[in-house]
Amino acid sequence: MRSGVVLVLAALGFLAGLADAARPHDAPSGWIYPLECCSNYDCREVAAAEISEGPAGYVVRATGEVIPMTDAKVKPSPDGKFHWCSRGGRDDGATICLFVPPRGF
Numbered sequence: 001m002r003s004g005v006v007l008v009l010a011a012l013g014f015l016a017g018l019a020d021a022a023r024p025h026d027a028p029s030g031w032i033y034p035l036e037c038c039s040n041y042d043c044r045e046v047a048a049a050e051i052s053e054g055p056a057g058y059v060v061r062a063t064g065e066v067i068p069m070t071d072a073k074v075k076p077s078p079d080g081k082f083h084w085c086s087r088g089g090r091d092d093g094a095t096i097c098l099f100v101p102p103r104g105f
Contacts, residue, residue: 029079035099037075043085051082051098058098060084062091067098077101 023042025033033043050058057068063086067073077083077099086093 026057027079027083027088029081031078033083034075034097036084038041041089042093042096043083043091046082046084048082050084053103058100060095062086063093063095064087065095067095073097075099 005097006009025035025038025043027033027043028045037043050061054066056066057071058074062084073095075097080101081099082094082101083097083099085097085099086095
């Protein structure tokens, strides 16, 4: 009987670990990064100063990439802040997705 309780507790601990593994998909404000953009560590909120808007599109300061505003990588930000998803979550990684706040008029 005691070994059965230990087995159940171990299974519950394993399942709780799986739930924690999904948390990195969550943005700090609580929305979930889409799986197409994030593999548990690729996405993060970035300061507005890290992304600029130029005539050719959005410029990612860390990499110098210019992403046209019409590119499929550009997505609306659910919380009004910039979020950048890069390969491997690296500061010099290529952009996977860029979440941008609504443009001011």
